[in-house]
Amino acid sequence: MKLGVLLSGGKDSLFACYRAMEKEEVVCLITVVSRNDESYMFHTPNIHLAALQAEAAGLPLVEVETAGEEERELDDLQRAIALARDEHGIEGVVTGAILSVYQATRVQRICAGLGLWCFNPLWHTDQAAYMEALLAAGFRVLIAGVFAEPFDETWLGREIDADTLAELRRLADRYRISLTGEGGELETFVTDAPFFTQRIVVDEASVTYRNHNGRYTIRQARLVAK
Amino acid sequence: MILIVDLGYRENSLGLDEFVMPIVHIVREAGADCCIRHFTDIDEDILRQADGVILCGTALRDNLFADRIGEFAWLEGFEKPVLGICAGMQVLTLIFGGSIEACGEIGMTDIRVTAADPLFDGRDDFTAYELHTFSVKPPEPFTVLAHSDRCIQAVRHRARPLYGVIFHPEVRSEWVVTRFLHQNGLVA
The missing domain is CATH 3.90.1490.10 (putative n-type atp pyrophosphatase, domain 2)
Incomplete structure (x- = not known):
């Protein structure tokens, strides 16, 4: 299954990518760059370096900008995922959500609307075991x-x-x-x-x-x- | 030992960590031993060893289990407690002659208990996380225990300890799994 991974630049999205690569084919990374530091959905520190991480991973990056206003930024996320589907043929999306029902619900709804699978391989994971696995890997x-x-x-x-x-x-x-x-x-x-x-x-x-x-x-x- | 059945599209799929492992964590936290098996790998030996079974949910687009419902024929004669979660509730329904019907919900949802049952620990209502495209039209031996505004949320076999919930108790309603284990004597 061809998958796109939502990339924030942080450990959770990249560890989710690692897990997805173990079981399916990751064909692109997807980033939403928020102009709002207080974004409800999107991690912001150093998001401008997502392209460097994608290059390090040897994966294409689908990047979309958002003003980062609550709920309206979801339209921009949908646009990014749809672009990844059209440009890279993704059949599903992977996120690094661990406990956030707010984020998971919204990504699930967008994927359902676009006819895509949605996976959250860190969902409700044992946090201590995850952090140890992160370093061990x-x-x-x-x-x-x-x-x-x-x-x-x-x-x-x-x-x-x-x-x-x-x-x-x-x-x-x-x-x-x-x-x-x-x-x-x-x-x-x-x-x-x-x-x-x-x-x-x-x-x-x-x-x-x-x-x-x-x-x-x-x-x-x-x-x-x- | 609690047999935890993975209903994912293949063994060790990407859905395992999301839909099976959180249930394993709850069961272990409650003090029970458990064993994970994919639905294509259930045999008489493991069913004999199991004191109870939990059928786990799947990703929203993962409905392969319904196409391979024959793999679950063992449920017809299984006398021990079973909790079917989302896909698992759909399996219980299909095996006992009911049907699946389109009814989608995603996110936290208000649930009303419409038939009192020890599973709900005296609650009249609660909120739970939903992630499903289908709900069920339960067969005759099942009674409906709970509803949301849109879908049937929980069912129970009238004569046997077989439960189905369409919501995902592993997200913010872990108590439902724990209650199932306690009320059926599966943990001390």
């Missing part, structure tokens, strides 16, 4: 946004390795936050994945932070051989 993931207590600016740009995961686990227990950032506490950016033929190196980035709300914006990045 060789994903390299940076923290690209923090949006909750207790995260301070030292977390921005930090790579999630075994030590960071252990710290996240302690904080998740203490502050009742989700380990994966599914509750919007964290956003991430993937610089390497097992199916990337090249990895991403960040040459320049800037940090903005205030009151447990910060972003790590990558200004310059490039692909290097693995």
